[in-house]
Amino acid sequence: MxxxxxxxxxxxxxxxxxxxxxxxxxxxxxxxxxxxxxxxxxxxxxxxxxxxxxxxxxxxxxxxxxxxxxxxxxxxxxxxxxxxxxxxxxxxxxxxxxxxxxxxxxxxxxxxxxxxxxxxxxxxxxxxxxxxxxxxxxxxxxxxxxxxxxxxxxxxxxxxxxxxxxxxxxxxxxxxxxxxxxxxxxxxxxxxxxxxxxxxxxxxxxxxxxxxxxxxxxxxxxxxxxxxxxxxxxxxxxxxxxxxxxxxxxxxxxxxxxxxxxxxxxxxxxxxxxNITYLDAPVHRVLSLVPPKYDDMWTAAKGFYKVEPVVADGGEVIIYAPHVTEIAATHPEIHDIGYHCRDYFVKQWDRFSGVHWSVLAHSTHLCGAGTWDEHDGERDRVTVTLATGIPEDVVRGVNLNYLDPAAVDLAAAEADLDTFVVPNAGEILFRLR
Structure with missing residues (x-):
């Protein structure tokens, strides 16, 4: 697989x-x-x-x-x-x-x-x-x-x-x-x-x-x-x-x-x-500035997909989209299963095979790489943080990290050598050379 x-x-x-x-x-x-x-x-x-x-x-x-x-x-x-x-x-x-x-x-x-x-x-x-x-x-x-x-x-x-x-x-x-x-x-x-x-x-x-x-x-x-x-x-x-x-x-x-x-x-x-930009070294933190054309997390998740390959192990991607106020209006199942790595579903297939597979796929895509087993649980390679208009309890309820978008200082992030700021995120793919 x-x-x-x-x-x-x-x-x-x-x-x-x-x-x-x-x-x-x-x-x-x-x-x-x-x-x-x-x-x-x-x-x-x-x-x-x-x-x-x-x-x-x-x-x-x-x-x-x-x-x-x-x-x-x-x-x-x-x-x-x-x-x-x-x-x-x-x-x-x-x-x-x-x-x-x-x-x-x-x-x-x-x-x-x-x-x-x-x-x-x-x-x-x-x-x-x-x-x-x-x-x-x-x-x-x-x-x-x-x-x-x-x-x-x-x-x-x-x-x-x-x-x-x-x-x-x-x-x-x-x-x-x-x-x-x-x-x-x-x-x-x-x-x-x-x-x-x-x-x-x-x-x-x-x-x-x-x-x-x-x-x-x-x-x-x-x-x-x-x-x-x-x-x-x-x-x-x-x-x-x-x-x-x-x-x-x-x-x-x-x-x-x-x-x-x-x-x-x-x-x-x-x-x-x-539409692919190459970096010389991985980055610890990405701040993806998601444009208004992505109006829920089902689509705004592209701000993660396009940067995941350049994030260092243990790093973080912050999806900054104050205009996004819901996870997915047409796919409420995501609230039931949350966001998890691929192996979380594959190794518990009897539990999840009845969920629409496209919803499972979206879940894994936004979570990114990781592992799961029944003894150690889930270990994800990257932390995904939402700085959106979605309430904190909803964000944490789907297994994602929460950040109040009002606490995001764009100028400070751009000056921070450990933070890679991506404007108009979602279409340009970032990869390592």
Whole structure:
């Protein structure tokens, strides 16, 4: 279960043709370059007279969606029979009309004024009638894809809008990711618009490998292999416009267009050079300043995932997010199980196997590396401290350390040689050289 992710990335690649790419590390694309690239690439695609479902991220990802979606709409309006933008929530909270309008660049309630003929929808993962099964991946195949870590069949369900359109176009960013290695591409199908079964399976597989091992790993990791296998069952044609944002600015370093595997691979290679920062030595304490786009700990936990690899044994990560007032509105089970290392669950599997595996995965990802046995209990490598708007009793009740956010002195932290302050935490991965 603990084999390093980088020992299992040499798989047969599913990329059949190199994607068209513009930009690269150290570059910043202009709006005119972005619009021209999208228009040129989509003009060559076989989309006339067909229906298109556009998968886009929610507001927890840096991405200039008004620019991108505007370019896509401009290239497809009048050519396609139907155009739907589907927000790939995974199991995040649904976005309100005001949030959708703000993210996509239209007056709330009036999408037609900016995107005439287009429909915008949340992925309603909580509604069984919004999902459809496209097949099953058998237990033996799961064992093969997971390098023997799991042996269980999975029903592959996803939003029915995907199969009810002729073509699905993924439009979204690629960043280092704690479950799959690098986000983007086929991940917008699974878990982006998926049913609970494969969300649970894919996230628990990532947890078994561990976040610190798989995050920022290029190539087809076991989790991406599982996702790619699931996507192969989806009947719609699949294209992707994968972008590499400059975190926190909304600008783009690069963008790639092609099939979902090749476009993702090109973008991931750029992201590995622009969204990973290397340190020469481990740090004792990290203060992660979490931006407002992460509005609960389910998402704000990225402020831990991206820094865990550089924290010294016995060190501490402080998640500073006074705006965060709850753990996870859509996943109350986390209050029952709390945050623990992977082995806490694996070695007590009879107690926890019935909990959604994606919740178990989130728990292990925020706790980080550690050990557990029935005699010595749990010993975690790093202390995780929340300086948030979540009440102290709630924080301690889920097995995390508490710090009053009013007690955090940012100026003093920046002057402290033992503290590494990370602004806009959650997208840039930090690793040791």
């Amino acid at each position: 603990t084999e390093r992710a980088d020992t299992v990335t040499e798989r047969a690649d599913t990329v059949t043709e190199r994607a068209a790419t513009i930009g690269g590390p150290g570059q910043v694309l202009s709006a005119e370059q972005v619009q021209a690239f999208v228009a040129d690439q989509l003009s060559r695609a076989d989309l006339d007279g067909r229906s298109v479902c556009v998968l886009v991220p929610d507001a927890t990802r840096s991405c200039p969606l008004p620019l991108l979606l505007g370019a896509v709409h401009g290239a497809l309006a009048g050519r396609v029979t139907r155009l739907t933008a589907l927000v790939a929530l995974g199991t995040h909270s649904a976005m309100s009309e005001a949030q959708l309008g703000g993210m996509l660049g239209y007056p709330p309630g009036d999408v037609q004024s900016v995107y005439p003929g287009m429909t915008v929808r949340n992925h309603e993962w909580w509604r069984p009638d919004a999902l459809v099964s496209v097949g099953t991946i058998g237990a033996d195949r799961i064992a093969e894809l997971s390098d023997g870590r799991l042996h269980t069949a999975v029903d592959v369900r996803l939003n029915r809008a995907v199969v009810e359109h002729d073509v699905t176009l993924v439009v979204g960013p690629v960043f280092p990711h704690e479950v799959v290695g690098f986000s983007g591409g086929n991940k917008y199908f699974f878990p982006g618009v998926a049913g609970q079964e494969i969300i649970d399976l894919s996230h628990w597989l990532g947890a078994l490998i561990t976040s610190a091992e798989i995050i920022g790993t290029l190539g087809v990791t076991p989790v991406r292999a599982l996702i790619d296998e699931a996507v192969s069952l989806v009947p719609a044609d699949k294209l992707a416009l994968c972008v590499v944002p400059e975190s926190g600015t909304g600008a783009l370093h690069a963008m790639s267009f092609g099939d979902t595997a090749s476009a993702w691979a090109e973008a991931a290679a750029v992201s590995a050079q622009t």
